[in-house]
Amino acid sequence: MNIKLLKQESPCRWRMEKYGPMRVDALFFGNKDIILELDDTTVSQVRDVASLPGVVGQVCAMPDAHSGYGFPIGGVGAFDEKHGVISAGGVGFDISCGVRTLTTGLKKQDLITCDAKLADLLFKRIPSGAGVGGDIILEGDQLDEMLLGGASWAVGQGVGKPEDLGRIEGNGRNNFADPCKVPLKAKQRMRNQMGSLGSGNHYLEVQYVEEIYDKAKAAAFGIGIDDVVVSIHCGSRGLGHQIAKDYLPMMAKAAPGFGIKLPHKDIACAPINSELGRDYLGAMGAGINCALANRQAITHLVRECFTDTLPQADLRLLYDVSHNTCHREEFKINGKKKNLWVHRKGATRALGPGHPELPREFKKHGQPVIIGGSMGTASYILSGTKDSAEISFSSCCHGAGRVMSRAKARKNFKGNKIQKELGRHGIIIRTGSFKGIAEEAPLAYKDVDMIIESTQTAGIAEKVARLRPILCIKG
């Protein structure tokens, strides 16, 4: 982008003062290279969000920002609860897509002789791929019960341990969920998809802790050097997708009736206090619960796989955090505490130390923030900062961020070659789709290390540990 449009506030913080239809400023995070490479669509999408009714504070673009449907991926927009809007495009198609990381009590040496066997078993037991379902079938009322209860429903079914729930954003359940507002078709698509990974950038990785940046925080999070961990990156499968697909046109159609002039046809939204806004909120909350239940169900399958191969393992949930959500949260605007609807699309919640929503063990150091890298590259565990409440509505980046379209990646890379290449670096890939592997090639993404450095320099999260993949199950 044209850097002259921005005022550099600090090495990785750049302010665009509001102009034209913008109601608030925009804040871009990243080093100079990242800012220079932001494409025009992403920037204009940030300006569109800053032009919506009831937007407050500043709209943020994370270092991994790129263009999305209407609303940028890596974007944060907060709206006043009286006059603001809720946007289906501001949450994204994969509602509550997120990452959870489990500790195992194992060291990387424990896996040397059985990594391939573990990879085969995980690939066999955990359904992956587009449109692929699993053995869990939700019949009759079970689907609505899942949509209402989230991960806590799953634990009630014997899927996982009660202590998992305290380690999930919102204790594993979204209170705004209203299954009645979820389109029937969305429910039908989900009946056989519980406990499945999906495709695209979703994965299940067994990783080890390669580096620790903050010993005290790492100890509080329960991780040490060479520890084996498991990370699960997935979302609400066909259900979330169908909710977005159905609500987007409804919002676009209804906008003029609410007196909203949409800055772009794709950035559909409805007043949070309208019937349609509330309906979407109920459906989205159900979508969040679906994703939380899904990651819980997959966790259960992972535990079974470890019991079969490495029975000494003890899989405990470190944390589960989503990066496609809209939550009601309290922030100070012009010195006054206000309830806001915070959209985070491709942005991770990162609560700072002392935040009332954090479990006791994380109060001192801030929320564990899990950042999934692209396939074959590093992932990170960060911690939330106090300052991020003021700077970014307690949000930070969510991953590496694409630099190449899926189509372009398919042309440039061959899936089987990528698999072999990663194999030479000691990373086992199991997949049902070589096309998917090509689309997810490491070079189709920005350098995650650079994204993390910029995130830390911007002051919105701090490095705790770097994870390196041992094996990866790809959809």
Place this chain on the structure above:
DNA sequence: ATGTCC
């Protein structure tokens, strides 16, 4: 992201 175009 997605029964990868109802």
